[in-house]
Amino acid sequence: MKKLVITSLLIAGSLLAESSSSFEGRKGVAPATDSLYLKECGSCHFAYQPGLLPSRSWVKVMENLSDHFGTDASVEGADSSKILKYLKDNSTEKFKNYKKTKSIYDSIATTETPIAVTKTRYFVQKHREIGCELIKQKEVKSLSNCMACHTKADKGSYSEREINIPNYGRWEDE
Amino acid sequence: MVKAVVALLMVVSFMQAYELNAQMKDFMNSLLTEAKKQNPNLKEFDYARGEKIFTAEQIGKKGNKISCVTCHTADLSKKGLNENTNKVIEPLSPSANSKRFSDVKEVKKWLRRNFKDVYNREGSAQEQGDVVTYIINKK
Numbered sequence: 001m002k003k004l005v006i007t008s009l010l011i012a013g014s015l016l017a018e019s020s021s022s023f024e025g026r027k028g029v030a031p032a033t034d035s036l037y038l039k040e041c042g043s044c045h046f047a048y049q050p051g052l053l054p055s056r057s058w059v060k061v062m063e064n065l066s067d068h069f070g071t072d073a074s075v076e077g078a079d080s081s082k083i084l085k086y087l088k089d090n091s092t093e094k095f096k097n098y099k100k101t102k103s104i105y106d107s108i109a110t111t112e113t114p115i116a117v118t119k120t121r122y123f124v125q126k127h128r129e130i131g132c133e134l135i136k137q138k139e140v141k142s143l144s145n146c147m148a149c150h151t152k153a154d155k156g157s158y159s160e161r162e163i164n165i166p167n168y169g170r171w172e173d174e
Numbered sequence: 175m176v177k178a179v180v181a182l183l184m185v186v187s188f189m190q191a192y193e194l195n196a197q198m199k200d201f202m203n204s205l206l207t208e209a210k211k212q213n214p215n216l217k218e219f220d221y222a223r224g225e226k227i228f229t230a231e232q233i234g235k236k237g238n239k240i241s242c243v244t245c246h247t248a249d250l251s252k253k254g255l256n257e258n259t260n261k262v263i264e265p266l267s268p269s270a271n272s273k274r275f276s277d278v279k280e281v282k283k284w285l286r287r288n289f290k291d292v293y294n295r296e297g298s299a300q301e302q303g304d305v306v307t308y309i310i311n312k313k
Contacts, residue, residue: 045259070235071258072290076283141260148260 026098031156034086040075041083046146049156050090051101052117054108058087061115069116100158118143130165139166194275194310201278202306208299216300224308227301232292240292242305250312268310275310 029051032038038047050058062084066074075083092105107122114120118127127143135143146153149165163171194202202219210216229248234240245263246254251270254263265271275281285305289297297305 043261044256045261066290069258072287074283074287076279139260142258145260 027100027159028155028157029098029101030090030095031154034083036079037083037086040079041073044071044073045144046153048117048146050087051092051095051098051156052104053087053092053114053120054105055088055091055093056113057115058084058091060113062087064115098156116144130171134165134168137167197278198275198281201281202303205299205303205306209303212298213300219300219303219307221304221308221311223300224304224306225312227297227305228308232294234292235294242288242292250309266309267312275306281306 029049032042032047032049037050041047053061061068062080065080066072092101092108095101096105103122104117104120107120107125108114117123123143130143134140140148146158149163149171150158151164152159152162160171160173165171206216206219209219228242231239231241240257245257246266250267251265253265255261256263264273266274268274268276285302286296289295289301
């Protein structure tokens with residue numbers, strides 16, 4: 001009996017240790033899962049994970065959808081509120097246990113409200129060595145087109161070994 | 175037997191893809207009523223006027239030439255490409271993509287957004303009806 005208790009305690013302990021370590025050390029950002037968000041925002045562009053920007057940034061983005069980076073992206077009232085709630089509930093502040101989210105969060109001053117992850121200090125620093133011709137080429141066009149090079153960006157994964165830049169190939173940071 | 179039924183259903187649904195569903199018919203009728211209020215001489219929506227709306231180049235917000243063709247291409251049965259984001263746009267023609275022109279809420283949303291992007295204003299009821307007539311009937 002004693003053995004059984006000890007064994008089960010050991011198993012429970014190891015389970016706990018495993019779940020807490022994976023909880024603390026998650027890479028990337030939490031994947032975007034909300035079906036309304038994926039449909040409404042993902043129909044025109046990559047569905048950026050909410051954990052790429054702080055809450056105040058999402059508010060600003062959603063308040064200006066009729067001029068969204070030069071395009072009318074307006075969404076009717078009820079849908080707009082639902083999307084904003086999802087974005088705020090899952091913004092950088094909520095997912096600092098994800099490595100990339102934390103890095104982005106830490107790079108934004110509290111006085112700043114960036115409306116694009118491409119404008120955050122962490123992002124700019126990470127992409128600074130990529131040549132203009134690789135960005136401007138028709139397969140990529142812009143740094144906001146994550147999936148062009150980060151082959152698993154839609155899973156919230158931006159690791160270096162998954163990078164495949166069109167007409168260039170793998171990217172290795174020194 | 176099951177295969178034959180499925181095949182038959184597919185053929186039937188393909189043939190009916192050109193016919194708008196009830197909610198879309200209601201929407202087109204309400205557009206026509208509205209358009210007639212603004213233009214009492216109007217009889218019905220017109221394919222040729224719609225084609226002009228779809229293909230005529232305008233100067234876009236960024237100073238570049240833009241028309242509906244820019245992103246949707248001239249062949250509506252083919253996939254298009256969003257100029258700004260490089261995202262693939264599924265075919266616009268309901269004969270190639272049965273989801274198109276089946277949901278009034280979606281249709282209204284895209285007419286509003288896309289008129290504003292290309293023409294920098296919303297489309298009138300007549301313009302909306304004409305352009306939809308063109309898109310759903312273009313072979």
